[in-house]
Amino acid sequence: xxxxxxxTAARGWRQAELEVPAPYATLAxxxxxxxVMIRDLRKAIAAWAGLIAAFWLAALPLLSAExxxxxxxxxxxxxxxxxxxxxxxxxxVTGFDVGSKDExxxxxxxxxxxxxCLLFRGTAARSGAEVGADVRRHGxxxxxxxxxxxxxxxxSLPSEYADFALxxxxxxxxxxxxxxxxxxxEKEIILEEFSQMEDDPERNAADLVLQDLFPGHAxxxxxxxxxxxxxxxxxxxxxxxxxTFFVADNCALAVVGDFDVxxxxxxxxxxxxxxxxxxxxxxxxxxxxPLKKSVSRRLERDVAEGYLYLGFAAPDYNxxxxxxxxxxxxxxxxxxxxxxxxxxxSQRDSVQSVSxxxxxxxxxxxxxxxxxxxxxxxxxxxxxxxxxxxxARDASYSKKDYMGAEAELAAFDYLEMAKNQIRFASGQxxxxxxxxxxxxxxxxxxxxxxxxxxxxxxxGAVDSGDLRKAAARYLSRGEVAAVTIIPGRGKK
Amino acid sequence: MRRLALAIxxxxxxxxxxxxxxxxSAPEKYTLATGIPCIYQKDAxxxxxxxxxxIAGGKSAVPxxxxxxxxxxxxLLLEIxxxxxxxxxxxxxxxxxxxxxxxxxxxxxECLTENIEEALRVxxxxxxxxxxxxxxxxxxxxxxxxxxxxxxDDAVAAGRNxxxxxxxxxxxxxxxxxxxxxxxxxxxxxxxxxFIRRFVVKPNVFFFVETDLEWDSLRRLLETAFDAFxxxxxxEIPRQEPxxxxxxxxxxxxxxKQTYIGRAYALPRTGLKDMAEGYLLExxxxxxxxxxxxxxxxxxxxxxxxxADLTWMKSAGVLIAYIETGRAKSPEAGAALDRVLSxxxxxxxxxxxxxxxxxxxxxxxxxxxxxxxxxxxxLGLFEVLGHGxxxxxxxxxxxxxxxxxxxxxxxxxxxxxxxxxxxxxxxxGAGRSPGGLTCPD
Numbered sequence: 001x002x003x004x005x006x007x008t009a010a011r012g013w014r015q016a017e018l019e020v021p022a023p024y025a026t027l028a029x030x031x032x033x034x035x036v037m038i039r040d041l042r043k044a045i046a047a048w049a050g051l052i053a054a055f056w057l058a059a060l061p062l063l064s065a066e067x068x069x070x071x072x073x074x075x076x077x078x079x080x081x082x083x084x085x086x087x088x089x090x091x092x093v094t095g096f097d098v099g100s101k102d103e104x105x106x107x108x109x110x111x112x113x114x115x116x117c118l119l120f121r122g123t124a125a126r127s128g129a130e131v132g133a134d135v136r137r138h139g140x141x142x143x144x145x146x147x148x149x150x151x152x153x154x155x156s157l158p159s160e161y162a163d164f165a166l167x168x169x170x171x172x173x174x175x176x177x178x179x180x181x182x183x184x185x186e187k188e189i190i191l192e193e194f195s196q197m198e199d200d201p202e203r204n205a206a207d208l209v210l211q212d213l214f215p216g217h218a219x220x221x222x223x224x225x226x227x228x229x230x231x232x233x234x235x236x237x238x239x240x241x242x243x244t245f246f247v248a249d250n251c252a253l254a255v256v257g258d259f260d261v262x263x264x265x266x267x268x269x270x271x272x273x274x275x276x277x278x279x280x281x282x283x284x285x286x287x288x289x290p291l292k293k294s295v296s297r298r299l300e301r302d303v304a305e306g307y308l309y310l311g312f313a314a315p316d317y318n319x320x321x322x323x324x325x326x327x328x329x330x331x332x333x334x335x336x337x338x339x340x341x342x343x344x345x346s347q348r349d350s351v352q353s354v355s356x357x358x359x360x361x362x363x364x365x366x367x368x369x370x371x372x373x374x375x376x377x378x379x380x381x382x383x384x385x386x387x388x389x390x391x392a393r394d395a396s397y398s399k400k401d402y403m404g405a406e407a408e409l410a411a412f413d414y415l416e417m418a419k420n421q422i423r424f425a426s427g428q429x430x431x432x433x434x435x436x437x438x439x440x441x442x443x444x445x446x447x448x449x450x451x452x453x454x455x456x457x458x459x460g461a462v463d464s465g466d467l468r469k470a471a472a473r474y475l476s477r478g479e480v481a482a483v484t485i486i487p488g489r490g491k492k
Numbered sequence: 493m494r495r496l497a498l499a500i501x502x503x504x505x506x507x508x509x510x511x512x513x514x515x516x517s518a519p520e521k522y523t524l525a526t527g528i529p530c531i532y533q534k535d536a537x538x539x540x541x542x543x544x545x546x547i548a549g550g551k552s553a554v555p556x557x558x559x560x561x562x563x564x565x566x567x568l569l570l571e572i573x574x575x576x577x578x579x580x581x582x583x584x585x586x587x588x589x590x591x592x593x594x595x596x597x598x599x600x601x602e603c604l605t606e607n608i609e610e611a612l613r614v615x616x617x618x619x620x621x622x623x624x625x626x627x628x629x630x631x632x633x634x635x636x637x638x639x640x641x642x643x644x645d646d647a648v649a650a651g652r653n654x655x656x657x658x659x660x661x662x663x664x665x666x667x668x669x670x671x672x673x674x675x676x677x678x679x680x681x682x683x684x685x686x687f688i689r690r691f692v693v694k695p696n697v698f699f700f701v702e703t704d705l706e707w708d709s710l711r712r713l714l715e716t717a718f719d720a721f722x723x724x725x726x727x728e729i730p731r732q733e734p735x736x737x738x739x740x741x742x743x744x745x746x747x748x749k750q751t752y753i754g755r756a757y758a759l760p761r762t763g764l765k766d767m768a769e770g771y772l773l774e775x776x777x778x779x780x781x782x783x784x785x786x787x788x789x790x791x792x793x794x795x796x797x798x799x800a801d802l803t804w805m806k807s808a809g810v811l812i813a814y815i816e817t818g819r820a821k822s823p824e825a826g827a828a829l830d831r832v833l834s835x836x837x838x839x840x841x842x843x844x845x846x847x848x849x850x851x852x853x854x855x856x857x858x859x860x861x862x863x864x865x866x867x868x869x870x871l872g873l874f875e876v877l878g879h880g881x882x883x884x885x886x887x888x889x890x891x892x893x894x895x896x897x898x899x900x901x902x903x904x905x906x907x908x909x910x911x912x913x914x915x916x917x918x919x920x921g922a923g924r925s926p927g928g929l930t931c932p933d
Contacts, residue, residue, distance in 0.1 A: 136851075141855070189790075304641035335582075412582070424585045427540040
């Protein structure tokens with residue numbers, strides 16, 4: 001339904017996770033002193049932030065005093081239940097370990113197409129229209145997203161409809177019955193989504209920069225897929241794909257909301273317990289390697305601003321460097337006036353916004369820098385940003401990096417800032433039940449460590465030396481993939 | 493307050509906003525010793541605080557020819573002259589942000605609650621005594637020009653802006669939020685100072701706070717920090733009614749693969765009952781699978797993006813139903829969109845459809861108010877519109893009370909074809925059927 005790199009919300013279908021009255025749908029990034037103006041909350045939430053929160057939050061509920069429970073059904077389905085009783089809502093997120101990484105050139109885009117069909121094209125028991133009507137009758141927000149690693153399906157509704165939520169998700173995800181006519185209908189919609197993505201400079205650049213960062217690796221395949229493959233896809237092919245990957249032992253279910261844990265466990269066991277165990281073994285891929293040579297592409301579109309995306313290889317989800325990379329991304333390019341943002345503003349007045357995002361995948365990772373600025377300055381900004389990031393291994397991030405009491409007093413503590421930003425974001429994200437459920441489902445599927453520990457403890461243990469090491473490993477040595485989108489001729 | 497709490501319980505059920513463990517209370521309205529109203533809601537779900545300073549004015553108060561003035565002035569309220577203070581806020585990960593709206597502006601302070609005292613001290617200092625130099629005004633104007641460009645790159649934002657501009661004659665609500673080239677050029681320091689002196693005074697502001705702090709602690713902090721808020725008269729802003737332009741076809745040229753086709757309607761009444769019916773209509777038309785517009789996607793295969801979007805202002809609402817479709821399909825999509833709107837107006841909703849829509853609308857509202865920051869914005873808007881934070885409860889009660897007869901009457905009036913504005917964002921010729929522009933009448 002909606003995809004951007006890493007598998008989070010995109011613009012597309014505008015039933016936003018957070019529905020804010022339209023007068024607030026106004027935004028602008030503002031480079032001065034870290035002040036932020038909110039232009040389009042939906043879009044802002046959509047592109048990267050949701051994903052970041054998802055990873056930040058991975059172990060958050062384990063810290064909380066709220067009742068929670070983790071268990072694995074006999075068929076292999078992993079379950080996490082978490083009580084959040086401040087609002088009478090229930091959020092259910094069901095994830096599968098299947099994404100564009102599991103496609104080939106011949107099947108590129110089928111996971112995304114399948115996600116659409118599962119959501120909207122009906123089951124053996126109900127037509128797509130009947131599913132839609134049922135969902136509506138229960139007041140549900142209903143969506144899904146496809147990423148490089150995972151496919152994730154979400155439903156959020158008043159908690160009194162808990163039984164419906166669980167049964168509906170089981171039916172649509174495990175009860176696919178697709179006919180060619182329905183599939184052909186969904187293909188047309190997917191192709192419209194393609195065009196919408198290509199019209200959106202940010203989504204388009206984000207998709208392309210990941211393709212360029214991982215050439216030859218499964219992560220280098222667009223999550224949106226290949227138009228020709230999608231056009232030629234058959235219902236039989238999709239059903240075979242579904243039979244392989246959409247099984248209980250490749251699935252994780254997270255439920256967050258206003259319920260009693262013991263009662264919810266009983267319901268989950270009753271509804272999902274009878275699904276068969278298939279012996280499915282998730283695919284293992286080689287780790288993505290950094291680029292050997294920098295690559296750059298420039299596109300001209302009917303846009304008014306210039307858009308620059310830079311991609312660097314980064315540690316994977318289970319790598320010990322993940323904590324340092326998370327903190328480094330904050331210190332360099334997120335939150336309130338970070339290092340890279342300050343530097344680029346000092347170089348060019350036209351820099352409108354700068355953001356750095358770390359995407360930890362299962363078999364690799366990416367650090368993505370995005371900049372909006374006057375198109376005439378984009379080439380110079382690209383050079384300045386790459387040069388700055390390559391020197392990030394020598395930067396001072398903490399007061400403790402300075403000699404003498406006076407120098408220490410004068411220095412700004414980017415390390416402390418970054419850690420506080422992560423704490424703040426974790427606190428904020430705990431308010432969003434659906435985001436929390438998404439984090440839990442992703443974590444259950446991506447984590448391979450026996451005892452990953454508490455995420456905020458891992459963040460807390462990072463020191464400035466760790467940041468320099470991470471910068472040296474991932475920003476200084478690796479080459480960069482750059483994508484620029486600027487106004488076409490006559491629009492500069 | 494007791495009435496409000498009971499009303500919440502009645503609408504949401506016993507486990508709703510006022511929970512058994514009292515982690516989230518109903519919003520309460522106080523007046524600080526400084527004379528500034530403050531709406532407070534305790535929410536202990538997370539250790540964070542969001543403070544919103546709502547300031548009257550916004551786009552509605554922008555004089556003709558000075559497009560962008562409200563945004564420039566609001567931005568300049570957040571200039572921090574003291575570098576060490578900026579650093580303190582940065583280190584604590586405290587965010588200062590602003591939103592400029594149709595009927596006012598909001599300055600938001602978001603932080604870990606442990607840092608709220610410092611955050612308020614800095615915010616109060618700059619808001620109460622803003623630094624407005626010619627240089628800073630120039631820089632803020634440059635920022636707004638860049639913001640305007642980014643917004644132009646989004647077809648949905650461009651469509652909405654075009655609708656407001658057409659319905660309000662390019663003035664006030666219809667002015668460009670981030671300004672136009674001539675508008676920004678015309679703004680100088682004295683315009684900004686006049687705007688700030690008119691609106692950033694006690695009678696024209698209120699606080700809204702979502703926090704895990706107790707009221708007494710918060711009150712002390714606000715009264716101490718904002719002890720020098722300027723006094724002044726309450727601002728009178730003339731009511732601005734929407735007027736349908738003679739030419740109801742609005743085309744924004746954009747060379748894109750997709751074309752945005754929208755139909756915009758001015759909803760003239762803004763009482764709680766009208767807002768409830770408008771919210772139901774927006775939900776019914778465009779929100780999620782099974783909505784009326786969904787058929788254009790699922791059955792007609794015309795689009796990926798279909799939606800309805802409702803903006804409320806003091807004098808009116810503006811509802812836009814839209815579809816984003818490929819260039820070749822745009823004439824067909826425009827006609828299909830009109831047919832959906834006509835059918836809804838002619839046939840109305842059934843009892844079953846109303847029941848489902850009511851459930852959807854209630855759940856949407858719950859999701860929109862689940863987290864602190866969006867809740868503050870949503871409930872704050874009710875205060876801005878004159879309904880008070882309890883308007884949030886009022887609208888839910890009204891949603892429950894709507895009958896199919898009253899909703900159908902509302903829909904007939906709201907979607908009257910003679911009031912439709914036809915919006916197209918796309919290449920020249922997009923959205924036109926062979927016989928000319930498609931039209932619901």
